Amino acid sequence: MKVKGFLTDVGGASRVSKARLAAFENASPVPEKVDPIGNVAREWHPGKIDLVVTKVTEITKTTKTIRFERKDGKKLPPFYAGTFMTIDVPMGDSLLTRPYTISSAPFEARLEEHAFVEISVRRSKGDGLICDYINDHFKVGDEFKGMIGLGQFFYEPLRDAKHIVALSGGIGITPFASMAKEINHGTLDVDLTILYGSNTSDDIAMKDELDAIKSSKVHVVYVLSGDEPGWTGERGFITAELIKKYSAPDSSYFICGPQPMYEPMRKALAEIGAPKRRVRFEVFGQPKDITKYGYPAELADQTFNLTVVRGIHEDVIPAIGRESLVVALERAGIRIETGCRSGECGFCRTKLLSGNVFISPISDGRRAADKDFNYLHACAAYPTSDLKIKIPIE
Ligand code: FES
Structure with missing residues (x-):
């Protein structure tokens, strides 16, 4: 049986081969102008x-x-x-x-x-x-x-539950507004409950839009922490108890808001026993105070010499301890490509030639091979000595 199968395969391959040879022989020497696959790729990316x-x-x-x-x-x-x-x-x-x-x-x-x-x-x-x-x-x-x-902050049916509880604060409401509109349009099939924390009702961004997109699949719960007379909605902060109240038996939790919100949300979700695979945090840019994440406080205000190699050019610019290398480069007018500014996308990937850096532990999205070969993401790297880096030429 195996020999027969093998011969069938060989026969099939030779027939294909003949057909392909004929196609080559009849092909025009002038390159095809039509490129349907390339056109789709260019339109989508x-x-x-x-x-x-x-x-x-x-x-x-x-x-x-x-x-x-x-x-x-x-x-x-x-x-x-x-x-x-x-x-x-x-x-x-x-x-x-x-x-x-x-x-x-x-x-x-x-x-x-x-x-x-x-x-x-x-x-x-x-x-x-x-x-x-x-x-x-x-x-x-x-x-x-x-x-x-x-970015990676989106519903993925193979990974996420069909009911999403969005934990949001400040202008972190934006990704959930996008999801809510897509759900109501019928092109995103999930149920979404948004818990939106604000201080006062005046601080609620996009309120008109959010009120307009409430539906059978989109629920918006405003939570006010300020003492606002006459407020009939939820009061206080977003707590474990409140999250539990609005969760389904199987929910995914998406968190987007100001940086100080992340740790309390992490704790609240652990308290209600939310599985880690069901929890997704949006990246939030560079930490406002990197010393809170382990950068040595005594170096925070020091200025280091940052030598930047671009092709055959070398510049020496100042780099302050508490600021990422991306900020030092931008301050000096040296262009470096960035995307997320949170260590995730790799657009600012840079080679460390000498010296030392502190890598933000909450933003270290480098691949293992990059770590081994001294590559860093400049938006997540902070100088701890004079140093030399090589950045791509635009
Ligand atoms: S800008 Fe995305 S990793 Fe630096």
């Missing part, structure tokens, strides 16, 4: 694209939603609800790349006309400089380059 601002909406006193469309009028690349985009923002002589979670839904990026993508940016939280700049200066008609659909 176009890299950086040219975007134009088409709408700016003030959604709270401190938050604006910025809408972008593609400059060439085409649809935007597909993305998962919950992921983020980057935009390159020119600041003085520098071009700074910043990540922002997409608050619009994936289906809105694939509309036949005026397909769009939106981010909602709150003032002076996170990397305040750029957030304030966006709030103050972005206007209709402005053009930027950006990359759409990065």
Whole structure:
């Protein structure tokens, strides 16, 4: 049987081979202009694209939603609800790349006309400089380059439960707004319960939108920690008890909010016995105070010499202990590609040639081989001595 099967295979292969030879012989020497597979790949993964601002909406006193469309009028690349985009923002002589979670839904990026993508940016939280700049200066008609659909913070049916409990605070509501709109559109099949913590009702970002997207599959529970008279919703902070109250027998937990929220949420989820495989934290950028994560406090204000090798160029720039190497490079006007700024995506991968760094333990997304061969993610590395790095040439 085996011999027969083998001969059948050989016979089949030789027939295919003849057919392929004939195809080669009859082929035109001129390269085919039609490239359907390449066209799909380019449409779905176009890299950086040219975007134009088409709408700016003030959604709270401190938050604006910025809408972008593609400059060439085409649809935007597909993305998962919950992921983020980057935009390159020119600041003085520098071009700074910043990540922002997409608050619009994936289906809105694939509309036949005026397909769009939106981010909602709150003032002076996170990397305040750029957030304030966006709030103050972005206007209709402005053009930027950006990359759409990065990150791992999305529903994956093979991994996640069909009921998601979203634990959110501040402007961390944006990925859940995107998911909620996609669910109501019928293109994301999960149940979503959002617990959204704020101090006062005035601090609730996107409230009108959230109220409009409540449905049989999307529940929004506002939780106010401030003493607001007349408030009839949940009060206090998001606790283990509250999370349990709104959980299904099998839920996945997605957490996105300000940095101080993460540790209490981790503890609360452990308290209710949520399995680790059901818990997902959105990356939150660079820690505000790296000494809280083990960086030596006595070095935090020291300035080190950072030698930067780019091709045949070498520059020596100052690098302050408490700031990541990415910040030192940007401060010196040296361009380095960034995406997540949280150690996850690898866009800022850099070779350490000499000297020492502290790697943020909460943002160490390097592969094992990179660790062995002295590569680091510059957004998650902090100098502890004079050092020399080699960065890619743009
Ligand atoms: S920007 Fe993503 S790892 Fe540094």
